[in-house]
Amino acid sequence: MQPQMIDLEGPYRLLYCSSKGDKDGVMQEIQKGVSPNLADYDKRTALHLASCEGCTEIVDLLLEEGADVNSIDRWGRTPLSDARSLHHEGICKKLEARGGTDPVELDSQNPCYAIDRMEVDMDHSTLIGQGSYGEVYLVKWRGTAIAAKTIRSSIASNHRDLSAFMKELALWQRLRHPNIVQFLGVLKSSDRLIFLTEYLCNGSLYDILKKKGKLDPSTVIAFALDIARGMNYLHQHKPHAIIHRDLTPRNVLQDGAGHLKVTDFGLSKIAQEKDAYGYKMTGGTGSYRYMAPEVFRRESYGKSVDVFSFALLVHEMFQGGPSNRAEAPEEVADRRAYEDSRPPLSSFVYPIAMKTLLQECWHKNPDYRPSFEDIITQLELIQESLQKEKAMEIWRRCVIL
Numbered sequence: 001m002q003p004q005m006i007d008l009e010g011p012y013r014l015l016y017c018s019s020k021g022d023k024d025g026v027m028q029e030i031q032k033g034v035s036p037n038l039a040d041y042d043k044r045t046a047l048h049l050a051s052c053e054g055c056t057e058i059v060d061l062l063l064e065e066g067a068d069v070n071s072i073d074r075w076g077r078t079p080l081s082d083a084r085s086l087h088h089e090g091i092c093k094k095l096e097a098r099g100g101t102d103p104v105e106l107d108s109q110n111p112c113y114a115i116d117r118m119e120v121d122m123d124h125s126t127l128i129g130q131g132s133y134g135e136v137y138l139v140k141w142r143g144t145a146i147a148a149k150t151i152r153s154s155i156a157s158n159h160r161d162l163s164a165f166m167k168e169l170a171l172w173q174r175l176r177h178p179n180i181v182q183f184l185g186v187l188k189s190s191d192r193l194i195f196l197t198e199y200l201c202n203g204s205l206y207d208i209l210k211k212k213g214k215l216d217p218s219t220v221i222a223f224a225l226d227i228a229r230g231m232n233y234l235h236q237h238k239p240h241a242i243i244h245r246d247l248t249p250r251n252v253l254q255d256g257a258g259h260l261k262v263t264d265f266g267l268s269k270i271a272q273e274k275d276a277y278g279y280k281m282t283g284g285t286g287s288y289r290y291m292a293p294e295v296f297r298r299e300s301y302g303k304s305v306d307v308f309s310f311a312l313l314v315h316e317m318f319q320g321g322p323s324n325r326a327e328a329p330e331e332v333a334d335r336r337a338y339e340d341s342r343p344p345l346s347s348f349v350y351p352i353a354m355k356t357l358l359q360e361c362w363h364k365n366p367d368y369r370p371s372f373e374d375i376i377t378q379l380e381l382i383q384e385s386l387q388k389e390k391a392m393e394i395w396r397r398c399v400i401l
């Protein structure tokens, strides 16, 4: 089954006509009773689209019809942010006159910490990885090994992508937690966009599983606790929760002391907790193999999409890799979304309480999935009972000897 397409004959015609500057079409839809604040799955309203496309007449019409001048899309942008990025000065003035604000501009007034180019030895860098945004290098900054992430010029040269990216970095720079990779700053006066984070010398969870295969239960629980603590910090972020949206083994790194940290907030966005409808995003966002069913089906979603991905990560740690390896990731996501397919849980491998926890975490109803706070409590109990079992085993052996 394919994700649903938007029906241009339905109320979404308002959005289509607004983006095309079709005044008659917009009027017809509004007269039919379609709300001027109707939004698509990216929370983009007719006013966002008209402002973006420079359709002044449609902007006037929508404002007269009561469109919310400060509606926020899933990238945290208002219609004014769009009009500004595309230099539609006349529309900017109209939106400002109606009280329009631009959170992207406000954020850029609080820019990322800039690190002087001279302080970073990029000439003696070592390539350590390649992601969808660009290459990652090991470099020295003031004598300390750190990671330098370069951003592909196709992203860095696109005004809209760049400002969305800088917004993400500005958010990341405010985060501080032992299980979150520390953002250090952006490289000043660089011809490319490069940002710096702490360096984690043991690579990603993906690398660890590839090298070691399945992990023993006590290591899995310790790793799961690290990830859950980092994720709980993100989900409890104020004033808005941060949803990671792309929690995968590649986005979990291990430090020299053996602890795991969550990274790569390129896809995470601030969740509007008050929004009764939750967020909506395209099925193409995030990695299919770890994608929650509601995301694949392009439905509203919330923080629990990360809980679903977390369960699959924990399952992989027990198994030494993903289940359904031979199947294409998109097919796996499709079967999870439309046939409720889930990886098998053999009772020989999983402690009973762990099995129950995983089943809750990948529950088809997002409301039944536990919060990371609850997950931490459960994992601590499982860890305690595993430690007791181990101690009993040692004691038994001593008695026999």
Ligand SMILES: Nc1ncnc2c1ncn2[C@@H]1O[C@H](COP(=O)(O)OP(=O)(O)OP(=O)(O)O)[C@@H](O)[C@H]1O
Pocket: 128, 129, 130, 131, 132, 133, 134, 135, 136, 147, 149, 181, 197, 198, 199, 200, 201, 203, 204, 207, 250, 251, 253, 263, 264
């Ligand atoms: N801070 C870091 N310390 C050490 N290695 C890192 C660091 N950041 C990234 N890496 C390495 O570089 C690789 C690429 O990282 P990057 O975050 O760019 O992409 P990814 O997470 O693998 O994929 P995607 O961009 O699709 O999420 C990682 O898999 C990891 O091995």
